Amino acid sequence: MIELEQSRNQFPKEPIRLMSRVYKFILPGVRNELDGWRQEAGAIPDPELRRQALASIATKEFHCQGGSVYAAANLAQRDVLIPLIVAFQTISDYLDNLCDRSTSMDEHDFRLLHQSMLDAVNPCAQVRDYYALREESDDGGYLLHLVQTCRSNILKLPGYPAAKPYIVDLVQLYTDLQVYKHIAPNRREQALVRWWEQHKHRTPHLRWNEFAAATGSTLGVFMLFLAASNPDLDNDSAEIIQRSYFPHVCGLHIMLDYLIDQAEDEVGGDLNFCSYYENKETMLKRIALIVEGARRDIKRLPASSFHRMIIEGLLALYLSDPKVSEQREIRDVSRQLMRRSPLMRLFFFANSLWIRKQHL
Template identity: 70%
Template sequence: MNNQELSRKVPRSPVGLMSRVYKFILPEVRIELEKWRREAEQIQDEELRKQALASLDTKKFHCQGGAVYAAANLPERHILIPLIVAYQTISDYLDNLCDRSTSLDPADFRQLHQSMLDAVTPDTEPVDYYALRTEREDGGYLLRLVQKCRNCIGELSGYEAAKPYIRDLAGLYTDLQVYKHIHPDKRETALLEWWSRHAHRSPHLRWNEFAAATGSTLGVFMLFLAATDPFLDDEDASSIHASYFPNVCSLHIMLDYLIDQDEDRLGGDLNFCNYYEDADTMLNRIAAIVEWARKDVRTIPSTPFHRMIIEGLLALYLSDPKVSEQHLVRNVSKRLMKKSPMTRIFFYVNSRWIRKHKHE
């Protein structure tokens, strides 16, 4: 088997996956993020510049983690890595803008997040995403991120089959960002009302777990990867969508909220882990979502790769330094790591190493 054939094969072992991550993914993500950092530094408006730079500095591991999907198809990484980094950068930038917003206007939040829908719908006409807020002068930063996504998508030969499923996830993501950032007195009611319209899609999940699922970009990234296949059809795209949403996506964001509890409490931000009766219930629910996610990825090709994604999520979040700073989270983390498979322990050690050497 030659190198070209080998590079096309989806990695089946943790060592094979991480060797690709160290050799290709992390260096190439760094290059993309540096490009966007230079762009962000040119933003005229002080508040927009501050939030754009903060999102690149504090949330770059989102791009590093998302770009792991490019490791499953190295010959197409020149499309996948810039696409995933640009899409995730839009998400992180807007999250910062809305979290620390000078506005509580749901129409403003929806207008901003139209950029995420436009990014995955190349045949639409972009709009003025800042039309409903006072800070507007970004020098074209957000539009260039959108255009980068659209240009990359134009090179994905199977995108038409994936498009409706990506649009579904982007639409749910937008809804969540609107409802979770409005006035604290109104957001829970708005979220529950929204969930009631979608509860039939995931009757096994509680409302906070479904909402968490809509906040993940992993389903979109997996569909970007699938769209590199010119023979992708609706049946395959639908199966991939169902294998990731809601359970893999819910696990991703519940772990994110698990480690952010103290931070969110201080910032007055909504946290989906706060809606459990007690720590035991939270632990049992997250453990159940892990098992549902594992079961779901058995239905699609390259199951070992997707199992590694699940173990990698647990390792990435439970190895975060924020875990050791929070007594409750530390206890829950220990119990989730107890009797871990070797794959999870391997990724746990690697996650700690990457964090330790993040500035190299």
């Protein structure tokens, strides 16, 4: 990975430097981008699409904040990376809301909606009417503008041709997951297991719910966006990055997300991958296994200390969420995962609490 060694010095090596960049450059940049998208979402003609677009920005801002941390590793390209990451994550969050609280249970509708994500990472693809299979369709050009924002910024990434096949692979897996997890509850588990059977050779040590969780993360895509900002990125390096993030770093991200959402998902009747474990002890053991896999995998990457901060930051971000204190069983699991926490994780824990407090 010689071609990535040149950019190693751009990566912040310790938590204080990383968070300094986050506070000074990343959070203001994300806020500025989301303010623009919030204004556009508020002008969507269809009331249901407008409601879901505004809700996705209001309740999932931290997804864009967390994803945009990757721009802290190449501040010279932050004016490309932050708009790209925010637009792509906003598509993801908006479509998740549309499918979660959908007036439809049609998997063809879900697949067409998520085709927008595949078109967003393929600047040469023909755009289409992503709402063609659903009743609500007049978004005033909101989704298309998000797609075009991704594409225009991708064209500014000199290393994108090398990263593209691995990004498309991850986005295709993400799209499949969103289709199968949102269909009728009596069909979704069978569909997800059948889908896992086609792909389990990639992650033979993971259970079906863990593989599915890994496909639900956008972190691998964001890391590849960052890598593509380097003109010297080659195919071998892009493949190593994908394998270093998928499945363990990506899987940890989404398993933590589901861990804290268990009570909420039970009330909403939403699928939750943490509910498929036999008991709390098994769940804790399996998540700990994924944490160790993530720590091992990122050692293959240059500037591995940056990626270690991403892992510890994920644990801190999710385990500091107010939802944890509201669920006794999750509180117990959180305490065990945080036991003997390295100072780095405690540092990010304190910063996560502070950032949340500022956005209340």
